[in-house]
Amino acid sequence: MSALVALAMLPAHLQAAPRAIPETTDDVRRLPIPPVDRSTEPVVVITGGTLIDGRGAAPIPDAVVVMQGDRIVSAGPAGVTAVPAGAARRIDATGLYILPGLIDLHIHFTQQRCDDFGKYSDSPAGAAIRGVALAEQLISAGITAARDVGTVDDVALRIKEAVDRGIIRGPRVLWSGRIIATTGGHGDEVTSTATGRQKPALGGPSKGFNGPWEWRTAVRQQVRNLADWIKLGAPADKEELAAAIEEAHSLGVPVAIDSYGKYTDWAIEAGVDTIEHPLLMSDQAVPLMKKHGTAFVPTIGAFDNLLNGGYPSAGIPSGGFYHTHSRRFVIDQQDHLKRVAEAYRAGVPIGVGTDIPFENDTRYPDAYFRELDYLSEAGMSNAAVLASATRVGAEILGMGDKLGTIEKGKIADLLIVGANPLESLKNLRDVRYVVADGKLVVEGPAR
Structure with a gap:
């Protein structure tokens, strides 16, 4: 009996392709880990800034970035990106530029x-x-x-x-x-x-x-x-x-x-x-x-x-x-x-x-x-x-699926600077906020 015939004779639930690993470690070794429940993690929202999301599109003015736990939930224009009620922290980035870390x-x-x-x-x-x-x-x-x-x-x-x-x-x-x-x-x-x-x-x-x-x-x-x-x-x-x-x-x-x-x-x-x-x-x-x-x-x-x-x-x-x-x-x-x-x-x-x-x-x-x-x-x-x-x-x-851009599902590593880095790379030195793994680790003067 050929392998293909034997496979066809298996019950349907045994013929299904292996399930993808739902979670892995956030490094290149990609060790499987149990599913992570982020539903109870605090929500942090960034509003008002110009978003340079790293994907090559034009910057988005008056953008919203929503993070929960260590992940980005959503990012885009304010008019179409919902801001959850009851966010634990809101960062006003008006006049600033939001980009990947x-x-x-x-x-x-x-x-x-x-x-x-x-x-x-x-x-x-x-x-x-x-x-x-x-x-x-x-x-x-x-x-x-x-x-x-x-x-x-x-x-x-x-x-x-x-x-x-x-x-x-x-x-x-x-x-x-x-x-x-x-x-x-x-x-x-x-x-x-x-x-x-x-x-x-x-x-x-x-x-x-x-x-x-x-x-x-x-x-x-x-x-x-x-x-x-x-x-x-x-x-x-x-x-x-x-x-x-x-x-x-x-x-x-x-x-x-x-x-x-x-x-x-x-x-x-x-x-x-x-x-x-x-x-x-x-x-x-x-x-x-x-x-x-x-x-x-x-x-x-x-x-x-x-x-x-x-x-x-x-x-x-x-x-x-x-x-x-x-x-x-x-x-x-x-x-x-x-x-x-x-x-x-x-x-x-x-x-x-x-x-x-x-x-x-x-x-x-x-x-x-x-x-x-x-x-x-x-x-x-x-x-x-x-x-x-x-x-x-x-x-x-080896982390392109988890880092490097600001989009849904990516790790929340972000940098907020005071001026447009696309106009001058020197503007990257004007650090106002840094978010790493969803946590605000550097915070500039109060706004």
Whole structure:
């Protein structure tokens, strides 16, 4: 008896397609969870503002946004969008602009702060304290989601949990573990990047992985440790990159790579999800990204910082990469901008990422808004840059069905600013209100 005949003989209720999972965790792992009843959650209504919903349509004046719990219930013009009676909170946004929360796709919560950090020994506990401070800076600027692409121990995971539990204020966090690198590769060098200083005890035992099966094992370990993303580093063999990417995808986890030159091309051909940085890109890289659906997170500002001023607190001089075996090339910022422009014209998804390793107490949140300016300098329109910071960023993150636009059913992550960001991206700095997960976390002066 064939399988089709056997299926046809089953009772009708057994032939039905499996039911869709009604609820999942709000991250890329999409673990099934019991249905969530939001009917008793408080209702918050925003009225009077101009809505830029992130879907590409014209702004909607005199708009209404209704939220209940952590979800958007409705959004649209005041005349056709009902305002529920008995709302717990009404926000008058008259004269203001309502848009989706911003997304930073390349941060490191554990990176250094202050110009005196060299006086103090470091530890995961110290890194976590720094991460909490950065989380506050990000959310205060309207950055409601952030991807940490390389952490110390489980610091980023614990910050993610602390935000989810309401212990601290911060953006929604998606994270990867330690960068997966070959022995001596980027992430496993014995000298500090750009200074040439040897790490204590030459960095201790190597944390590198060698050969396709070790790279697969490293991916499995990180997925076991609850990572949302996998971060790879170049240099590496083509087979190692392909094995790690295939393994991650088989487990439903996306992959980013910190790469350059031929390694970038190899990773794209192997199906990597995002290319971090525009370093030493070949002429084939952008066409390959377009062909394979790879996204691009250029982090232009990170390299401008190296070229113009360096990081004095870390002893990193201005001018480029120094003393770094895996970075033996010149930073060409004009080529970086050229690659962003080329990717934009080709229709490659471009996201916003910052990647600031030092002096985070003073460089954030300015670094984020400067990155938007660099994308504009590369030829992207204000609307396109704003899309990269919201809808496109959410799609790159693997969260496009839950974040990035203001529409029914999406997570209630919103930013309200004082002037139109489509006219000037600088208006994004004029933060009046921030709503994260349906909660008002930043509130400007009383209106």
